[in-house]
Amino acid sequence: MIKVLFKRILNFMPYVAAYFLALGLAAMAFAFFGENVLFKDGSFSMVKVACYLPSDNELNSAGFSFISNMNSVEDTISFIELDSPEEVRTAVDEGDVVAGLIIPEDFASGIFSGSNPELEVVFKSADTFDEQVVKDIMLVLANDLGVGQACVQTIYDFCDQHGVPFDQSSELSDVVRINELGYALDRMNIFRYDTVDSIAAFTLTQKIAGAALVYVFLLSVFVFAYFCKGSNPAFIARARLSGISPALFFVMEAMSVMVMMYIAFALITIGLQFTKIGISMMALIKMLPVVAIIAFIVTGVSYLFRSPVSAAYISFAAFTVLMYLAGGLLPLEFMPKFLQEMSVYNPFKYLITFTLEAMFT
Amino acid sequence: MVNIDNVSVKYKKTVLTNVNITAGNGECIGLLGLNGSGKSTLLSAVSGIKKPASGKIYIEGKTGFVTQENALIDELTAYDNILMWTSMKKDEILKALNGPELSILKVSDFINVRVRNMSGGMKKRLALASVIITGPDVLLMDEPLAALDIPAKSDILKFIDAFKAKGGIVFIASHEAEVFDHCDKIYHLKDGKCTLVDKSRSVSEIIND
Numbered sequence: 001m002i003k004v005l006f007k008r009i010l011n012f013m014p015y016v017a018a019y020f021l022a023l024g025l026a027a028m029a030f031a032f033f034g035e036n037v038l039f040k041d042g043s044f045s046m047v048k049v050a051c052y053l054p055s056d057n058e059l060n061s062a063g064f065s066f067i068s069n070m071n072s073v074e075d076t077i078s079f080i081e082l083d084s085p086e087e088v089r090t091a092v093d094e095g096d097v098v099a100g101l102i103i104p105e106d107f108a109s110g111i112f113s114g115s116n117p118e119l120e121v122v123f124k125s126a127d128t129f130d131e132q133v134v135k136d137i138m139l140v141l142a143n144d145l146g147v148g149q150a151c152v153q154t155i156y157d158f159c160d161q162h163g164v165p166f167d168q169s170s171e172l173s174d175v176v177r178i179n180e181l182g183y184a185l186d187r188m189n190i191f192r193y194d195t196v197d198s199i200a201a202f203t204l205t206q207k208i209a210g211a212a213l214v215y216v217f218l219l220s221v222f223v224f225a226y227f228c229k230g231s232n233p234a235f236i237a238r239a240r241l242s243g244i245s246p247a248l249f250f251v252m253e254a255m256s257v258m259v260m261m262y263i264a265f266a267l268i269t270i271g272l273q274f275t276k277i278g279i280s281m282m283a284l285i286k287m288l289p290v291v292a293i294i295a296f297i298v299t300g301v302s303y304l305f306r307s308p309v310s311a312a313y314i315s316f317a318a319f320t321v322l323m324y325l326a327g328g329l330l331p332l333e334f335m336p337k338f339l340q341e342m343s344v345y346n347p348f349k350y351l352i353t354f355t356l357e358a359m360f361t
Numbered sequence: 362m363v364n365i366d367n368v369s370v371k372y373k374k375t376v377l378t379n380v381n382i383t384a385g386n387g388e389c390i391g392l393l394g395l396n397g398s399g400k401s402t403l404l405s406a407v408s409g410i411k412k413p414a415s416g417k418i419y420i421e422g423k424t425g426f427v428t429q430e431n432a433l434i435d436e437l438t439a440y441d442n443i444l445m446w447t448s449m450k451k452d453e454i455l456k457a458l459n460g461p462e463l464s465i466l467k468v469s470d471f472i473n474v475r476v477r478n479m480s481g482g483m484k485k486r487l488a489l490a491s492v493i494i495t496g497p498d499v500l501l502m503d504e505p506l507a508a509l510d511i512p513a514k515s516d517i518l519k520f521i522d523a524f525k526a527k528g529g530i531v532f533i534a535s536h537e538a539e540v541f542d543h544c545d546k547i548y549h550l551k552d553g554k555c556t557l558v559d560k561s562r563s564v565s566e567i568i569n570d
Contacts, residue, residue: 001445001446001448003444004437004441004444004445007437007441008434008436008437011436011437012436229432229434232430232432233428233430234428234429234430234431234432235432236410237405237408237410237426237428237432238426238428238432238446238492240409240410241408241409241410241424241425241426241495242446242447242495
């Protein structure tokens, strides 16, 4: 019987391969280009942030210009400059903007006097994905603005002492101790990084890839419903008369489905090595429980319905809704609060979480 | 020998009450009735798959059940489908298929053909052969001639006669008149009751009772 099961697997594998190739390519396309929707210019992730910038020091304008031109900020935040801190707070309270940045009076001079002035970042609770990204960026900005201004001032001072124009500050390396200039110039590089949104985009790509994998595996009922025979009373009768209980027959078919799914997963893992998704090879071991759980779910669903077509379409509807509510098709952060809270009762959420950990850690 | 003693069976809306049938070696029992009259339910009970609500079923020997729907795997060959349910080796299977009884079904002619490429007649022959090869003493057949061509029907009926001649017991549930020519007793299932009917009467006459 085991020998015949292997023959069944071998003969059925082309159908499984065709399914995973077709749906897998579609899902991967979504995973690869999903970040474009969320993070590029003109996308709906552009949010408004109010800002108060006192005009008491030119360094304020210089520092602010640096941060607002960072790629991560430019592609994500639209700054609206207001005339007073009160106007900023009101704009946040009334929901006209998602956050506010208030630079205090004497901020630049306070940095050099050692009084450690602090920027004020005003938020309402960050519920959506956009708002959380903005919150993260704002906190980075608040930390970096002071450092940046101090660096700019340091370079200004060096240029002033040695009679070198500011835009030729790199020439100072001949006359200034390299570690001091290096420190200031390195800190300036903070403003050339665009890691905030690129990291978020990469994380999102992985998240979509992981969830898409779970979804594609669950929807493989479309193909495995034709493999599993347990819904057919003729097979159950045949198995019983051959001394095989229906439970054992189920386990044998589920294990066969698992083997086929695992082969497909191994091929996907190898294929993804050549992409930017960068799945860990350890996933081949770590994903075994996920593949086993999904194989048993898929076999169970196939057994529930007399016809493979019914099994496929009903499970398509059910799995799509459950995956949506688990944050598998749309990040939970994009959903209303009550749906986010409901997701803790959805087992698919944990399946996705485990898959992500297995694939990318 | 098979003795169905005062058996009642319930399945979905079908209820059979107080069924009494006795079949001796070499006998063929025909079960006649409209759709939903309980023919398949009774065969399931005799096979042991369905437990009777009351009464006893005594069977001497091993049972083989050829269900209405063929329990065959489309992507496998005839040989692999037989192998799936038996621990016999290839030589033993081929020897059995070419034996006096099973050779009537001509399964060795298409032993390496995949089920998905077979005709309805070939599938029925294979389904029957895969049951018979396990050596049952009592053969239960549910609509064995449904949607078959004339040669396939003829071969299956020939096989039934050969099985009986060897001392096997056959239970056949069918609508086909020609099946009942090969039966020694015919039972009519109607309204939950199973009644022995006169073999000389025509099938349509019995059904319209």
